[in-house]
Amino acid sequence: MTKLTLGIETSCDETGVAVTSGRRVLSNVVTSSLHLHKKYGGVVPEIASRYHVEYIVEVVKEALKAAGKNISDIELVAVTNGPGLVGALLTGISFAKALSYGRRIPVIGVNHVLAHLYSAFLNEGEVPRFPFVGLVVSGGHTALFHCKDVDRKSLLGQTQDDAVGEAYDKVAKILGLGYPGGPIVERTARMSNGSSGINFPKSYLGKDSLDFSFSGIKTAVLYYVRESPVKSVPDVCHAFQEAVLDVLVEKTIAACARTKSASVVVGGGVAANKRLRSKLIEAGSFNGFKVFFPEFRYCLDNGAMIGVMGGELYKRGHRSDLHLNAEPNLKA
Ligand code: KG4
Ligand code: ZN
Numbered sequence: 001m002t003k004l005t006l007g008i009e010t011s012c013d014e015t016g017v018a019v020t021s022g023r024r025v026l027s028n029v030v031t032s033s034l035h036l037h038k039k040y041g042g043v044v045p046e047i048a049s050r051y052h053v054e055y056i057v058e059v060v061k062e063a064l065k066a067a068g069k070n071i072s073d074i075e076l077v078a079v080t081n082g083p084g085l086v087g088a089l090l091t092g093i094s095f096a097k098a099l100s101y102g103r104r105i106p107v108i109g110v111n112h113v114l115a116h117l118y119s120a121f122l123n124e125g126e127v128p129r130f131p132f133v134g135l136v137v138s139g140g141h142t143a144l145f146h147c148k149d150v151d152r153k154s155l156l157g158q159t160q161d162d163a164v165g166e167a168y169d170k171v172a173k174i175l176g177l178g179y180p181g182g183p184i185v186e187r188t189a190r191m192s193n194g195s196s197g198i199n200f201p202k203s204y205l206g207k208d209s210l211d212f213s214f215s216g217i218k219t220a221v222l223y224y225v226r227e228s229p230v231k232s233v234p235d236v237c238h239a240f241q242e243a244v245l246d247v248l249v250e251k252t253i254a255a256c257a258r259t260k261s262a263s264v265v266v267g268g269g270v271a272a273n274k275r276l277r278s279k280l281i282e283a284g285s286f287n288g289f290k291v292f293f294p295e296f297r298y299c300l301d302n303g304a305m306i307g308v309m310g311g312e313l314y315k316r317g318h319r320s321d322l323h324l325n326a327e328p329n330l331k332a
Contacts, residue, residue, distance in 0.1 A: 001314075001315050002021055002022045002311065002315075003021075003075040003076035003311060003314060004019065004020075004021050004069065004073055004074055004075045004076070005019070005020045005021065005074070005075070005076045005077070005078050005307040005308075005310055005311045005314075006018070006019060006060070006063070006074045006076070006077045006078070006096075006099070006303075006307065007019075007020055007078045007079075007110075007303040007304055007305070007306035007307020007308070007310060008056075008060075008077065008078065008079040008080065008092045008095060008096050008303055008306060009079075009080050009092065009112070009115075009301050009302060009303045009305075009306045010052045010056065010079075010080065010084075010088050010089060010091045010092030011080045011082070011083070011084025011085065011088055011089050011092075011112045011301065012043055012048060012084055012085060012088060012139070012140070012301060013032050013033045013034055013037060013043050013048045013051070013088075013301075014030050014031070014032045014034075014300065014301040014302065015030070015031050015032070015033075015051065015052050015055050015056055015059050016028070016029070016030040016059070016301055016302040016303035016304075016306070017029050017056070017059045017060050017062075017063040017303040018063060018302065018303035018304035018306070018307045019063055019064065019066075019067035019069055019074070019307070020304055020307030020308050020311060021311075022308075022311060023121055023122060023127070023308060025122055025304045025307075025308075026066075026067035026068070026069065027062075027063045027064070027065075027066035027067035028063070028297070028298075028302055028303060028304040029059050029062045029063040029066060029303070030059075030300075030301070030302050030303070031055055031059055033047055033048050033051035033052075034180070036051065037179070038178070038179050041169075041173050041179050042169065042179065043085070045085045045086075045087055045088065046087065048085055048087070048088045049085065049087030049088050049090075049091060052088055052091035052092065053091050056091060056092070056095050057095075060095070063303070071099075071103070072103070074099070074103070074105060075105055075106075076105060076106050076107075076108065076310065076311065076314055077096045077099050077100050077105060077106070077107045077108070077310075078096075078107075078108050078109075078110050078306050078307050078309070078310020078311065078313075078314075079092045079093055079095075079096035079107065079108075079109060079110065079306065079310075079324075080092060080109075080110055080111075080112045080115065080306055081093055081109030081110065081111075081320070081324055081325070081326060081327055081330065082109075082111065082112065082326060082327030082328055082329065082330025083111075083112060083113065083140070083141075083327065083328055083329055083330045083331075084112055084140070084326075084328060085328065086326050086328045089326035089327075089328065090326045093109075093324055093325065093326055096324075097322050097324060100322065101322060106314065106319055106320075107320050107321070107322070107324060108310045108313055108314055108318060108319060108320050109320040109324045110306045110309050110310045110313070111309075111330055111332055112301075112306075112330075113136050113138075113141045113143065113332045114134075114136075114145070114153070114309065114332050115267075115305040115306050115308075115309045116136050116138060116141075116267030116268045116271075116305060117134040117136060117145070117147065117265050117267045118150075118267070118305050118308045118309040118312070119267050119271075119294030119295075119298035119299065119302070119304070119305045120265045120266070120267060120292040120293060120294045120298075121308055122294065122295065122298050122304055122305070122308060123292070123294065123295060126292075127292070128263050128265045128292045129263065130147060130148055130149050131146065131147060131148045131259070131261060131263075132147050132261055132263035132264060132265050132292075133145070133146060133147075133156070133252065133255045133256050133259060133261045133263070133264045133265070133289075134146075134147045134153070134264075134265050134266075134267070135248070135252050135255075135264060135265070135266045135267070136266075136267050136268045136332075137163075137164050137165065137248065137266065137267075137268045137269070137270035137271055137276070138163060138164075138165050138267075138268030138269045138270060139163060139165035139166055139169065139180070139182075139268075139269055140163050140165070140166070141158070141159070141163050141268065142158060142159040142163045142164045142165075142212050142214070142248075143155060143156075143157065143158035143159070143332065144156040144157045144158070144210050144251060144252065144255045145332065146255070146259045146261070147265070149316075150309060150312040150313055150316060151313060151316055151318060153332070155332060156210045156255050156258070156259070157209065157210025157211040157212065157251065157255070158211060158212065159211070159212040159213065159214060160205065160211050160212065160213045161213050161214065161215035162213075162214040162215045162218060163214070164212070164214055164244055164248065164270050165180075165182055165268070165269050165270050166214070167214035167215075167217060167218050167240075167244060168180075168181045168182040168185050168186075168244075168270070169181035169182065170218045171185060171218060171221050171236075171237070171240050172184050172185050174218075174221055174222050174225055175188075175221075175225065175233050175236060175237070177233070180269075182269060182270060182272070182273065183272070185237045185240065185241060186237075186241065186273050186274065186275060188233055188234050188237040189234060189237040189238040189240075189241045189275070190234075191234035192232065192234035192235045192237065192238035194238050194242070196232065196235035196238070196239060198224070198235055198236065198238075198239035199239065199243075200217050200220045200221060200224070200239050200240055200243040201216055201217060201220055201243070202217075202243050202244075202246055202247050203216050203217065203247065204247065204250075204251075208254075210251050210254060210255055210258075212247065212248075212251065214244060217240065217243055217244060221236060221240055224236065241275060245273075245275060245276050245279050246279075248276065248280075249276075249279045249280055249283050252264055252280065252283070253283055253287050256287065256289045257287075261289060262288065262289050262290065263289060263290050263291075263292065264280065264284065264289050264290070264291045264292065265291075265292045266280065266291065266292065266293050266294075267294060267299070267305075268299065269299055269300050269301075270299075271293055271294055271299045272296055272299040272300070277291075277293055
């Protein structure tokens, strides 16, 4: 039942295509329009869409070549159908449907947010087993899930405003550090010894809530920087990072306790953050859960996670058809 799958990801600024077979990644090619968005301090949807249109055929060809396969070998096409930027999504979906129609192979739509959790299934060595608590931390999403199978999960909590990666990006912008902010803020925070005494507010949204809110801390950073201009940027980055990561870690501990889970799977761009990794691993050893992270190359948007999740959904009988459409606000 394992199908040679072409996984296609075009929900934001990465054009990602992979050839997968079960959990095996035969190739994973990603190109990004990131450099074109830098001067705007965020992704410009029109530019992202045009970039996908221009590069998707080339990226598919490269992925096939790197896998040593021909287009006629592909048995299933999996594509992100949401959430994301509508024009960007439509590029990948249109390509996938044309391929499905032309080659008479099945097509399957994949939820981008959930697919981030399947990046950790690409690891060599030990991979997660169901059930687990899934923590998605990216530029567009922050959510906790209880995952019982690829197609059986419940949402435990999600952000009510900004995503955590978005908060990193906005704080970097306030501090004039550049875009995307996550990696720069993490690097800059490392230059602080953490003894500045700066405390930014941690938002918990009530004692039992597993939802998140990160817009308040972003505003707190803005006011703090505005009020007295002479500041140590590393100390501000450090205080911001500790506050947001503490909330993520504490809510993950609570999610494990509530669902009696012994495994946590983390996915999304912020999963690349080394400080988050060490804090979660420490919390896991203290609270009795094991934490699985994707390899760094699979943290950001990529076609491999789409191919793997699409293949697993297909095995469980899920199918899409040529009515598959972009769903910018697709719920997980
Ligand atoms: O998963 P992703 O590629 O895109 C979405 O699906 O949203 O994640 C991109 C986000 C950006 O906000 C970026 O700043 C953040 O991930 N990010 C990080 C790190 N690397 C990327 N945030 C914190 N620390 C990092 N090391
Ligand atoms: Zn993503």
